[in-house]
């Protein structure tokens with residue numbers, strides 16, 4: 001399989017002194033970090049370390065209190081989520097957020113055109129040129145379903161799928177926006193061992209396609225197995241970072257996970 005040819009060392013995402021405060025709680029504390037293109041970058045840390053807050057800031061759901069987020073050389077902090085998606089960042093959520101009564105295929109088609117196509121799928125409204133546009137979107141969506149291995153379920157209501165497959169569907173929908181960075185928030189949560197293994201394979205194939213993956217995950221076996229780099233957060237700060245081997249033997253990480261808990 002072809003490896004992407006982009007310079008794997010160029011920073012795709014830069015966090016500069018990122019700070020997020022909720023009243024008296026500081027969820028991110030002056031976080032500075034760079035994510036190179038074309039890697040699987042995990043973000044781990046004990047509960048409340050700031051991982052989801054970081055994802056919310058990067059995806060535009062939260063405006064950081066201070067600091068900067070630079071993506072492909074441009075500042076994106078404070079941009080609305082839709083604009084950030086158009087710039088090339090998409091995400092999944094800790095708790096799946098699908099249109100449960102719509103089909104699997106329709107959910108991915110919405111990812112392809114998040115703003116415009118919910119209306120015409122549900123009302124049947126057709127404007128000139130829409131039929132060929134819809135055909136193109138449908139074809140693209142089918143390719144994404146094939147990529148994630150959900151083609152057989154394309155006509156089923158999304159809500160009828162088992163949780164593991166709903167999580168994969170969310171990933172397909174995120175990929176359908178053609179991101180260069182995808183944020184996966186606890187994709188293995190609630191999955192059994194076999195589903196987790198398949199998820200790991202899928203995440204690797206996503207990277208092979210040239211999409212950088214930012215992964216928040218509590219399943220340490222999965223994180224250690226597939227990540228190129230790991231950032232460890234603790235109280236909103238960088239505690240350690242490096243390869244899985246570097247991080248797992250880091251005394252501060254061991255202390256954070258086992259010592260003070």
Ligand SMILES: Nc1ncnc2c1ncn2[C@@H]1O[C@H](COP(=O)(O)OP(=O)(O)OP(=O)(O)O)[C@@H](O)[C@H]1O
Nearest residue numbers: 022025026027045046047048049050051052053054
């Ligand atoms: N909307 C909010 N209002 C107030 N405090 C918040 C809010 N969101 C997060 N926090 C606080 O910010 C801190 C970081 O929370 P966050 O959810 O980002 O941690 P996390 O590392 O994702 O935790 P977990 O692993 O449990 O999901 C916590 O102390 C949390 O209580």
